[in-house]
Amino acid sequence: MTTLPVRVGADRPDAGGAVGTPAPLPPKQRSRRTSFGTNQWVALAFVAPLIAYLVIFYAFPLYRNIELSLHDYTPRAFVQGNAAFVGIENYVAVFGSKTFPKALANTALFTIVSIAFQFGIGLILAVFFRNNFRLNGVLRGLFLVPWLLPLIVSASTWSSMMNSDNGVINSALAVIGVAPVNWLTSPDLVLASVIIANIWLGIPFNLVVLYSGLQNIPEDLYEAASLDGANAWQKFWRITFPLLRPVSLITILLGLIYTLKVVDIIWIMTAGGPGDSSTTLATWSYREAFGTGNPDFSPAAAVGNVLILIALIFGFIYLRIQNRTEK
Template identity: 65%
Template sequence: MSTTIIDRPEAPVPERGPAVSAGPPRPTLAKRFRAEQLTAWAFIAPVVAYLAIFYAYPLYRNVDLSVRDYTVRSFIDGSAPFVGLANFVAVFQSPTFGPALTNTLLFTGVSILFQFSLGMALAVFFFQNFRLSSTLRALFLVPWLLPLIVSASTWSWMMNSDSGVINSVISSFGGGQVNWLTSPQWALTAVIIANIWIGIPFNLVILYSGLQNISTDIYEAAALDGANAWQKFWRITFPLLRPVSAITILLGLVYTLKVFDIIWIMTKGGPGDASTTFAIWSYQLGFGSTLPSFSPAAAVGNLLIVMALIFGFLYLRVQRKQAQ
């Protein structure tokens, strides 16, 4: 039996085109992660360098100054011996420590109290958007825009015992002469008044911006419920402004603790220690005599830093409680 084999035509073979290149190999996940890290560090490097140069290193040098016995000669030959906490002990035992601490707390506390209260009152007042509101609000910024040396010199002239404007006004109402800058009883009050005047615009601007973030619908609903102006402020404005108020008070505390220009120009910390704060005392120790005490001056400066840190931690604690 024979088998017939039928030849089938072969299928045409398709022509091959040019080889397609697979391209460069894709980076692995580890390489991509490393590249992202380098990019992040490149962006953060300027900030880190700025903080290291202008904050970390000066703070380290200030701490080093406070734990060594530095003199003018020590800065030249670098032979300042390590004395530990001896400079801090000397500061605490100094007769100036008590008055300086009291003046610092009074100057800071009274200034913040009146700056915040008056700033809040003015912010609520200007929030009514009456005619000339913008113009008057801009005029209130003048004390904040003036250089501190100009403001302090102006207040020194106004509070001059013999030819000052303030004493002239007091005498016109039958009052006696007040030695604002030369009396131990009035020197601290004089610099506090000047500092309050300078700090009100800052509180006004921050609190006014906070008021703009409060919806007017809340006030309209309160008005429909019969709330008066005081109830609106105490039940709506003040609670909703707490986050803004907290940061305003914190910044004011940190700034007021280190105020130097106003006090030095007006009273130089005198008479005696009547208006001496930690900032003034630190300057007097470091640069106020022919034989400067650099290390005790640095110790006083560190006390100011500790006080500012305490207020900062208190602010963070309050913020955490409000967030819970």
């Protein structure tokens, strides 16, 4: 005689249900199952502002810029919305332009030299201000002044200081017998002039970020190194620099992205001239769109997309380096 297996509790009337029906879920499990959908909506409500921000201020402008670069947008077509589709013709025109090699070289030189000096001077000042002394806070506050001033004020000030005829710099050089220098009109000196102004503007940012990173390095490490007989250089090279590497990487990346897109300081001081001597990709894009009186939006958008691509490449390089550092 064969006996059928009996499920304990599931088929008993006194177990909370009729014969052949499963027992009801415990109260806690029922509440979790019924509130799961509510939790999803709550999570989505918190994420929705971020998604909306990214779509409105990043995704849509990027899409619009790509769309502009693939059409022939004249001012009339921009208003009427009937621009002809031209594919990659604008990119071909940009890469084939005689301005492109000069603008690319100027962008590379402007970016590399600016970041090298901004980071180097900012690091030296951050290490200097790590030591407690009188007027430490006051001096750090004074170094932030270039960062707090509007860029148009800073650029106008540097343009006035570097004026060939009555600028402060040439007046100071005349005192020691040096002939006037054409800072903003000489093709050989104009790029160096705007680089100097940009370095001055970027030092406070590097100082603030690197100084904050130094505060996270334990003082015990320096005390132990002193007991072992390490000098100041050995402390910096063996302790400060390695432990500051993550902060240094993000500082350099942010500085690179910012410097790539600098327009105002160069445009106000030189407008990219004389000729194309101080023209970068960013100022070239601005000039094509707004600086000639005859806007040519499509090539300007193509140049802008090239800048975005360069920034993305360096962003991916940073992520690759960061991943290797964490491993």
